[in-house]
Amino acid sequence: MTSLYEQAGVSIDAGQKAVNLMKEAVTATHGPNVLAGIGAFGGLFSLEGLLDGLARPTLVASTDGVGTKVKLAAALGRYRGIGHDIVNHCLNDIACAGEGVRPLFFLDYIASSQLAPEMVAEVVSGIAVACRAAGCALLGGETAEMPGVYRPAEFDLVGTVVGLLDAGRVFPRPTLATGDVLLGLPSAGAHTNGYSLIRKIFETTPLDAEFAGIGPLGDALLTPHRGYLPELARLREAGIAVQGLAHITGGGLVENLPRALPAGLTARLEPGSWPLPPLFRLIQQQGGVPDSEMRRVFNLGVGMVVIIKPEQAAAALETLAEGWRIGEVVEGDVLLWSG
Amino acid sequence: MTSLYEQAGVSIDAGQKAVNLMKEAVTATHGPNVLAGIGAFGGLFSLEGLLDGLARPTLVASTDGVGTKVKLAAALGRYRGIGHDIVNHCLNDIACAGEGVRPLFFLDYIASSQLAPEMVAEVVSGIAVACRAAGCALLGGETAEMPGVYRPAEFDLVGTVVGLLDAGRVFPRPTLATGDVLLGLPSAGAHTNGYSLIRKIFETTPLDAEFAGIGPLGDALLTPHRGYLPELARLREAGIAVQGLAHITGGGLVENLPRALPAGLTARLEPGSWPLPPLFRLIQQQGGVPDSEMRRVFNLGVGMVVIIKPEQAAAALETLAEGWRIGEVVEGDVLLWSG
Numbered sequence: 290m291t292s293l294y295e296q297a298g299v300s301i302d303a304g305q306k307a308v309n310l311m312k313e314a315v316t317a318t319h320g321p322n323v324l325a326g327i328g329a330f331g332g333l334f335s336l337e338g339l340l341d342g343l344a345r346p347t348l349v350a351s352t353d354g355v356g357t358k359v360k361l362a363a364a365l366g367r368y369r370g371i372g373h374d375i376v377n378h379c380l381n382d383i384a385c386a387g388e389g390v391r392p393l394f395f396l397d398y399i400a401s402s403q404l405a406p407e408m409v410a411e412v413v414s415g416i417a418v419a420c421r422a423a424g425c426a427l428l429g430g431e432t433a434e435m436p437g438v439y440r441p442a443e444f445d446l447v448g449t450v451v452g453l454l455d456a457g458r459v460f461p462r463p464t465l466a467t468g469d470v471l472l473g474l475p476s477a478g479a480h481t482n483g484y485s486l487i488r489k490i491f492e493t494t495p496l497d498a499e500f501a502g503i504g505p506l507g508d509a510l511l512t513p514h515r516g517y518l519p520e521l522a523r524l525r526e527a528g529i530a531v532q533g534l535a536h537i538t539g540g541g542l543v544e545n546l547p548r549a550l551p552a553g554l555t556a557r558l559e560p561g562s563w564p565l566p567p568l569f570r571l572i573q574q575q576g577g578v579p580d581s582e583m584r585r586v587f588n589l590g591v592g593m594v595v596i597i598k599p600e601q602a603a604a605a606l607e608t609l610a611e612g613w614r615i616g617e618v619v620e621g622d623v624l625l626w627s628g
Numbered sequence: 629m630t631s632l633y634e635q636a637g638v639s640i641d642a643g644q645k646a647v648n649l650m651k652e653a654v655t656a657t658h659g660p661n662v663l664a665g666i667g668a669f670g671g672l673f674s675l676e677g678l679l680d681g682l683a684r685p686t687l688v689a690s691t692d693g694v695g696t697k698v699k700l701a702a703a704l705g706r707y708r709g710i711g712h713d714i715v716n717h718c719l720n721d722i723a724c725a726g727e728g729v730r731p732l733f734f735l736d737y738i739a740s741s742q743l744a745p746e747m748v749a750e751v752v753s754g755i756a757v758a759c760r761a762a763g764c765a766l767l768g769g770e771t772a773e774m775p776g777v778y779r780p781a782e783f784d785l786v787g788t789v790v791g792l793l794d795a796g797r798v799f800p801r802p803t804l805a806t807g808d809v810l811l812g813l814p815s816a817g818a819h820t821n822g823y824s825l826i827r828k829i830f831e832t833t834p835l836d837a838e839f840a841g842i843g844p845l846g847d848a849l850l851t852p853h854r855g856y857l858p859e860l861a862r863l864r865e866a867g868i869a870v871q872g873l874a875h876i877t878g879g880g881l882v883e884n885l886p887r888a889l890p891a892g893l894t895a896r897l898e899p900g901s902w903p904l905p906p907l908f909r910l911i912q913q914q915g916g917v918p919d920s921e922m923r924r925v926f927n928l929g930v931g932m933v934v935i936i937k938p939e940q941a942a943a944a945l946e947t948l949a950e951g952w953r954i955g956e957v958v959e960g961d962v963l964l965w966s967g
Contacts, residue, residue, distance in 0.1 A: 324795060330724035330875055330887065331690040335795055351670040352735040352788055354772045385669035396691040398786045433693045438782045445777055447737045449691055449788040456663060456674055536669055548669065
């Protein structure tokens with residue numbers, strides 16, 4: 290029997306099947322702080338044992354989407370990586386709030402014109418794996434079928450992460466000053482930004498087309514957003530005092546670096562100091578995109594900028610194993626590109 | 629100059645304008661616990677002063693959307709109410725987690741094929757007003773333009789709320805037992821559930837058509853989701869010991885009441901004990917929807933069910949001023965409809 294509600298385009302059973310499939314993956318992210326089985330209307334996360342040593346316990350939260358990268362995932366029917374994308378994007382964002390941010394939990398929202406349970410399960414599995422790697426509980430989520438809002442076969446994915454830190458250790462640190470060094474950590478690709486432009490540039494290019502140094506275009510474009518929590522933990526363990534962090538997302542280095550700096554200070558970047566990945570060269574050539582626009586749309590190979598004292602630059606680069614010295618903090622209001 | 633990125637359908641400036649417009653409304657929701665101006669990559673919310681008296685401080689979180697009610701808002705160009713919808717929906721959900729849940733902060737996500745700054749400002753203003761009424765900070769949000777994912781002029785709205793409670797006071801209370809009374813609190817309309825079916829039933833009916841006891845159809849259908857935090861606070865102040873709460877959302881009383889009850893207990897409802905609002909009568913008649921489906925899609929006039937001890941039922945109804953005794957807790961697994 291098909292209910293009237295199903296005829297109207299909403300399948301309660303399909304939603305239910307997806308919920309069951311994702312349950313196992315979600316449970317695997319749960320540590321002792323998740324009070325599972327109770328409070329079914331909302332996820333419960335205990336703060337017990339987490340507040341010790343925090344003089345001024347503070348929550349940091351961020352909500353984000355992955356932009357039109359979802360269109361590529363839908364076109365190729367590959368959904369797992371997009372789960373990593375949303376988690377890593379959100380985790381990188383809250384990491385920029387201060388020293389030693391501890392991710393607590395993540396919640397997701399997946400909506401489409403019609404829910405395919407297997408698709409939802411793939412997305413959520415990706416989310417769960419990325420959460421687990423970061424020690425972050427996947428505490429809850431919502432799926433929605435919205436025929437008439439989403440185009441057929443398209444979907445959107447939204448994530449929210451909540452972390453914990455000490456308000457006395459927020460970025461930028463009060464010691465951040467001119468002469469501090471900007472270290473760039475390599476991105477894994479375009480991450481989750483600039484995909485509307487990318488799709489326009491490559492709209493007549495088959496996604497299985499191969500390019501030198503890049504491989505199949507679809508693979509390169511779907512490479513997940515890289516998470517930098519492990520690198521930041523290594524710096525902390527090595528005693529490197531990070532002064533500030535900038536997650537390079539929409540708006541590129543141009544818009545995101547200033548967000549990490551106090552008023553009156555800006556960055557001077559040396560664009561020749563790190564290699565422009567072949568993917569961005571291809572995007573620029575194929576699309577005839579001017580340098581100025583490349584710089585305010587794409588990460589250009591730098592996914593996270595770590596600001597540290599000059600005397601710790603060498604030790605930091607050694608600890609990180611990869612990354613470049615891409616510029617320094619200077620006085621002023623306008624981001625400078627030298628060289 | 630139109631940048632290539634704008635030609636591809638993404639207007640950075642339109643997004644920026646929306647961000648500026650919403651800023652003022654957002655700031656008005658901020659109390660001393662919002663550490664504004666720092667941590668620009670994520671919103672910062674201090675827990676200082678909020679943990680006192682909580683033996684086992686626990687966070688409760690929920691992410692949700694408002695379903696295809698957004699299509700009606702888009703069709704009528706009325707966006708403010710939909711902001712109230714998402715906030716109240718989320719707040720009601722976390723209220724069901726336990727006694728005295730304190731909402732801390734809310735984050736929103738608004739995406740469309742193209743962002744109209746005025747539309748975003750209207751939605752966010754609605755969100756901000758509803759947040760402020762609940763003493764909840766609007767801590768952050770994200771807007772996204774996703775041409776090719778959303779149908780033209782359509783949008784989606786996602787909200788996440790985080791609250792604080794004591795893990796020793798979660799619902800259902802250990803004292804919840806057979807014979808406890810179910811009090812129904814009146815809904816304001818269909819709230820945010822069943823809109824795909826509603827839109828199908830009324831697809832050829834003009835939204836300005838007037839119906840007896842209902843008024844203009846569009847107005848009735850866009851009436852915002854009611855929030856029950858004030859009612860719950862009144863019960864607490866009157867010394868009424870709530871045993872459990874069920875927010876009646878998608879799945880109706882049939883699916884949501886069992887979520888509020890421990891295993892082995894179910895509810896016996898007396899459907900004649902509260903008035904079916906004219907809107908639901910119209911929906912049922914116009915759509916020829918059987919009772920069984922009405923019950924598992926719509927709230928049928930009951931937006932929240934409060935479970936209390938029989939000896940406190942009269943005092944509770946007096947305190948609430950509105951509401952009905954709609955049934956009681958009985959042994960069993962299957963929801964019963966008597967009368």
